[in-house]
Amino acid sequence: MKQNVMLSALALSVSLISQTGIAATTATPATALPANAPAEKTIGQLEQVFAFHDAMPTGVTVTETGRIFVNFPHWGDDVPFTVGEIRDGKVVAYPGAAINKEDPKDPAKGLISVQSVVADGQGRVWLLDTAAPNFAAPKAGGAKLMAVDLASNKVVKTLVFPANVILPSTYVNDMRFDFRAGKEGTVYVTDSSVSGPGAIIVMDIASGKATRRLSGAKSTSADPDFKPVVEGQAALVTKGQDGKPKTMAVASDGIALSADGKTLYFSALSSRHLFAVPTEMLRDASVSEAQLNAAVKDLGEKGASDGLESDANGAVYAGDYEHNGIRKRLADGSWQTIVHDPRVLWPDTLSVGPDGYLYFIANQLQRQAGFHDGKDLREKPYSLLRVKIDAAPAPTR
Incomplete structure (x- = not known):
């Protein structure tokens, strides 16, 4: 009796499903997304x-006459020369x-591993030598700035960073020049260490004297909570000393000088924040770190x-490597995106040319073998790209 009741209930359920069109059927076949x-x-x-x-x-870097210079640090690739002209x-x-x-x-004397090249708007291009291939400790007396006269293509000045600003962990990364400050001008350089304190190095060009400012400060340091995502995957992931994955922490990296020379903008590579500081205070030795x-x-x-x-x-431009842009x-502090394109794989180093274009490298840095268990995922060619901005370079004098 009980079995007959159950069978009747089942039959009724099937009948109701059939009548309401909810009968179990095979799924609609899927097709590739158009x-x-x-x-x-x-x-x-x-x-x-x-x-x-x-x-x-x-x-x-693009000079005031339109010449284009690039650099290739010794990070593992076959680098026949570390600075070149296109x-x-x-x-x-x-x-x-x-x-x-x-x-x-x-x-x-010789160039060891150049990380940055910058035309100064005054007829020279400067070469920033880390003297630290593969992020090793800088070779003593090797971290330096070389100025090359663009008319003669000869080195006209070499400034070796004094020992007081170069730590065993220092990796000098980028620089900006201001010839309105100091007898021969001032250069600001970021220390983008991956193992020690970040900093802004301030050097007087005439004397070669330099000081470390904001060394180890929150503004020049990697954000400890920063976890970058590029191409939908965790990026900059390396192996720690314990063999476990960790995100490489890179300190102060990008740097820009306001058009009037009064403000220095900077940011750590391992951060999403932009910081600014008065340049007059950076240069003033009587201003304490506090x-x-x-x-x-x-x-x-x-x-x-x-x-x-x-x-x-008065505009500031920033790469956005997590969003290919x-x-x-x-000048009013608002932001806008001027480039967003999946082909902009890791935008690196920006330079405003005299032709109203913003030039930048797209080099797939995040695909290097060191971030993928020894497998190099980069696809050649790497690109030098540009986008029209209808603006002139910030003056240096």
């Missing part, structure tokens, strides 16, 4: 200036092949950057 399905929109009209099929570049459709050693080789007898720290302004989030730049109109901070 290529023309709605997708995120790109921003900015990109132009490729040069394609690199060999070593990975990190830096670019000329006649190829990259040639600059200022020559001989100086692009380390001098074992005198670390101050006073300087109190004067630093946190301008909020801008995205994660591996490069900053400024223009003559470039962002622009207007």
Whole structure:
């Protein structure tokens, strides 16, 4: 009797499902997503200036006459020369092949591993030598700045960083010049250490004297809670000393000088915040570190950057490597995205040219073998790109 009741109930259920159209059926077959399905929109009209099929570049600068220089640090690629000029459709050693080789007898003479090149707007291009291949401790007396005269293509000045500003963990990264301050001008350099304190190094060009400012400060340090995501995956992941994965923490990296020279903008690579500090206080030895720290302004989030730049109109540009883009901070403090494109794989080093374009390197830094258990995921070529901004470079004098 009980069994008959159960069978009747089951039959009634099947009947109701059939009548309501909820009968169990096979799923509707799926098809591949059409290529023309709605997708995120790109921003900015990109132009490729040069394609690199060999070593990975990190830096670019465009001079006031339109000459383009790039650099290749010794990070594991075959680097025949660490500084080059793009000329006649190829990259040639600059200022020559001989100086692009380390001098074992005198670390101050030959170029060891250049991380940044910057045209100063005064007829010279400056080469920033870390003397620290593969982020090793800098070779004593090797971390330096070289100025090359663009008319003669000769080195006209070499400034070796004094020992008081170069720690065993120091990795000098980027620089900006101001010839309105000091007899021959002042240069500001970021220390983007991956194992020690970050800092802003302030050097007087005439004397070569330098000081470390904001060393180990929150503003120049990697954000301990920063976990970057690029291409949908955790990025900058390396192996710690215990063999467990960890995110590489990179200190103060990008740097930009306001058009009037009164404000220095900077940010750690392992952070999304932009900071600003008065340059007059940076240069003043009587200003204590406590006073300087109190004067630093946190301008909020801008995205994660591996490069900053400024223009003559008071705007600041920042790479946004998590979102394949470039962002622009207007003089009123508001932000806008000027580039967003999946081909902008790790925007590195920005430079405003005299032609109203913003030039930048896209080098796939996050795909390096060190972040993927020894497997190099980079796809050549790397690119030098540009986007029209209709602005002039920030003046240095």
